[in-house]
Amino acid sequence: MNEDDRRYLTAAAGRIEKLLAARGASPLRPVGLTPDLQTFGEHFDRLLDALEALRHFAITLANGDLAQDAPPGVHLLGPLKHLQSSLRHLTWQTQRVAAGDLDQQVDFLGEFSDSFNQMIQALREKRAAEEKVRYLSVHDSLTGLYNRAYFNEELDRLRAAAGDYPVGFLIADLDGLKTANDAGGHQVGDLLIKKAAQVLQHSTRAEDVVARIGGDEFAIVLHGADEEQAGIAIAQIRATMDTFNHREVIFPISMSLGAGIATNPCLLEDALRRADEAMYQDKIQRKGYARNALAGLGQPR
């Protein structure tokens, strides 16, 4: 062992101390050592390089920086690269959750996976509860149709959307509900209301809004409908009502109907008023029919 060898070993011991103290330890790049020690020194330098890369990458990860890529060819970094990959994927998953995707599941981070998945489950339950509350707030519990609150929201939307015109309104009123309630009880009245709701739903398009806005009163928003299309919709409702009454003869229903068309947002209220007036005109004309229909309540045919 020569003097260079002794100096190298002292320096190498210093490097090891630095590593044990979690400090950076640069390679020694030895030259001129005795052959065996020279070979060892070169291997030791490769180890120092790898450990320095490991230290640097570990600090980067510990600081939460996932953007830095590990240097290639340092196999000691394998587990940390794997962890980095998992954390990057977790970041993407979290972004997806933030965007509303609650199908994300984690199965690669031990106890954290369980906590993450529990959080997702809790978010799902919260979303389901919110959806239920939202549904109940805009639907009529008896018929499943939209309620007056939703109909009013729809009117607000139409007031703000000048491009969605013309729009047609139908007002439908169930004839003789009070008489039916008095004669057969509220169960019969509810049955007639539900039947009227079914008739209206079967007669309209999926994009139309059918709402129960009062005890026996319904309103329908026919998007894009002019007078001719509103007339067709009324005819369709009458045809469906006939079919239902033909199929279910014990509790026939009769509805008075009226239509109004708005060609711009300023005419919305006017169109609703005209639909209401038309419905009352229809009711006056149909009173005789309703009386006849109600006369058959509860009587076997």
Next chain:
Amino acid sequence: MIPTFGEHYRFQWDDLGDIELGRPNLGSQLPVAIYRLAQYTLRETLAQRYGDDTAGDILRDAGWIAGREFCLNVLDRGQPLNAFIAELQNQLKEMGIGVLRVERADPEKLAFMLTVSEDLDCSGLPLMGVTVCDYDEGFIAGLLYAYTGQSFSAKEIDCWATGDRTCRFDVKPDALAA
């Protein structure tokens, strides 16, 4: 990448046959080692005859056909991107092909950094110093071609064969890679 033959190849999904009918006792599964035996002896033969680069290109083209056919026959192409990725993850896992994860995704540019752990082709291979998942590169490019109609570049940048524990693919449309 799109192979020079494009969509004009003879292979059809039906060519895989009725495995249930043909293997009523042995079933549809087989050890990964046997799959790799076929894959790597085929690779070796191609490399012996045409050289390493051409062998890689041929496997990439084959993977492209497989990825396209897999997408056309197994996945729902009508769904939005994130739902498509979720279904792909599930199918790859269920079929034992690998565990796909997304490290980065740019849905506007259709650029992704994907990893595949427990990869059918390479996980557990001895250290070779070079990436070996040419077939996977083609598979990803073919799959995304079937989904988007665009030509994709899928470049493996980490592989078990280079000492990593997961395969990492830099994926982007060819127009963006150029």
